[in-house]
Amino acid sequence: MQLTGAEIIIECLKEQGVDTVFGYPGGAILNVYDELYKHSDEIRHILTSHEQGASHAADGYARSTGKVGVCLATSGPGATNLVTGIATAYMDSVPMVAITCNVGVSLLGKDSFQEIDITGVTMPITKHNFIVKDVSDLAATIRRAFSIAKKGRPGPVLVDVPKDVTANKTDYESVTIEQTPRSAHPISEKEIETAISYMKKAKKPYIFVGGGAVISGASEELKRFVSLMQAPVCDSLMGKGAFDGTDPLYTGMLGMHGTKVSNFGVSECDLLVVVGARFSDRVIGNANKFARKAKIIQIDIDAAEVNKNIPVTASVIGDAKEILSKLNDQLEQQDHSEWLEYIAGLKEKYPLKYADTGLSGPYMMEQIYKQTKGDAIIVTEVGQHQMWAAQYYKYSKPRTLLTSGGLGTMGYGLGAAIGAQVANPDKQVVNFAGDGCFRMNMNEIATAARQKLPLIEVIVNNHVLGMVRQWQDLFYNQHYSATVLDDGVDYVKLAEAMGATGLRATTREEFDEAFAKALATPGPVVIDAIIDCDDKVWPMVAPGAPISEAFTGEDLKNKTN
DSSP: OEEEHHHHHHHHHHHTTOOEEEEEOOGGGHHHHHHHHHTTTTSEEEEOSSHHHHHHHHHHHHHHHSSOEEEEEOSTHHHHTTHHHHHHHHHTTOOEEEEEEESOGGGTTTTOTTOOOHHHHHGGGSSEEEEOOSGGGHHHHHHHHHHHHHSSSOOEEEEEEEHHHHHOEEEOOOOOOOOOOSOOOOOOHHHHHHHHHHHHHOSSEEEEEOHHHHHTTOHHHHHHHHHHHTOOEEEOGGGTTSSOTTSTTEEEEOSTTSOHHHHHHHHHOSEEEEESOOOOHHHHBSGGGTTTTOEEEEEESOGGGTTTSSOOSEEEESOHHHHHHHHHHHOOOOOOHHHHHHHHHHHHHSOOOOOSSSOOHHHHHHHHHHHTTTOSEEEEOSSHHHHHHHHHSOOOSTTOEEOOOSSOOTTHHHHHHHHHHHHOTTSOEEEEEEHHHHHHHTTHHHHHHHTTOOOEEEEEEOSBOHHHHHHHHHHSTTOOTTOBOOSOOOHHHHHHHTTSEEEEESSHHHHHHHHHHHHTSSSOEEEEEEOOTTOOOSSBOOTTSBGGGOBOHHHHHHHHO
16 A cells, blocks of 8 residues: 555554644644544544754653554654753653654755754753654554654654655555563573572662652552561652652651651661662762662663662562562562651651641642642642642652652643543643743643643742842852842733633632632633742752651751740
């Protein structure tokens, strides 16, 4: 069967089971969009307000489902507008395929109108990328792109297709896509045996869970492993929900804004079992003083992560779900009652707490948890509100917190929330955003309104760049350089102008009422929630300090007095 390149792209998407794509048309990609028009009953296209929004939406779709997210863009600026979203997905191991179309093959390398070497631009931020100059290579390339995006440690792949390739014809034969195994890496029995030998000797073990446990779908195996180990559990920002946040053995996030319990406990443990985490600098603090009393066992699908940031005692390479299953089969029941009693004492001594009056980020997250009964998909931007969302919402299931961890992309959340809401129409999606982040991609409210998506956008509005201001306050002598946003922007009117419902809250009672109304309102709702500009995220670890030196505002006051 002879098909054009554009037809082949659509047929290959159908082969992969793609039901939704996010994008923005332009001259170079018109042939593909013409075919999309003909297949609109099979593949839903979400027109975003900006290509960056499309890339974040594909990311949110992927994170919330585990499927490959797909975004489309035209040549030149259309393609470069995807770059931040691709980099975001790369840093957090999100499976994505970005399809861009370029100028014709004969025009490549001639500085043609809207030409860009997008494969060169994205080489460092993709698992792999391709430019397809011969239509006969197109189907195989797209199939390979999806396989690479899913296999092993997931990530984004870009396929660039010159416009004439989308018009040229070649023979096409449909194939049945077999499920890609997550990892072809054979798990070493010797590595399993070594890990178990350390686990049996431990008196004060701790389990640290990262995003890899979410990606592998290892929640049930992890729960069993924790029960066998009888060890407390902490997580990274990306690991939220892999282990039930309401479980008594859960002690909260680890690192710069982790709980004192997790930071102190990991600093005291004699064995740290790390499941799918890469020892980010925001987690470990001073690398030379991280978990100095502990043997460290790292479980990871990517061998390149072992001994990269922190030297480990032993490692097991492979898919976390498979590794935990093997460990569960071979590990005898452990008993660490005395250690767990000690950790329980820390939890009682160092609970997360905040001011009991006034509207604040922590209060809002607790209220959102209460009103959604803990069953929402929470999406965040980046900053103070992101940390409050990590600290005060109890994530009991994986893929329920979507946030930019590695790249820290301001402007990520709203696009990702759109992708998550499209992928999960029966779930309530809430994007928790700072006002600084909301400004970056607030045009996507128009997208949510056009699609009549019932997502809720909560703007934690302190009229400043909150996290930067917090650092300026603590470490830069209160030099608030370029962090004040008090310029009179009315987000309620803005929301209404874009076709959404706008609400404002300045007190706890007003927020409770506004959020309840938002839950009952069809279509997108924006809540402009006003908080104090000097609210801070506690606890905190100063840059360069060990995590054992986590402090709160009360600690600072006591130190001063």
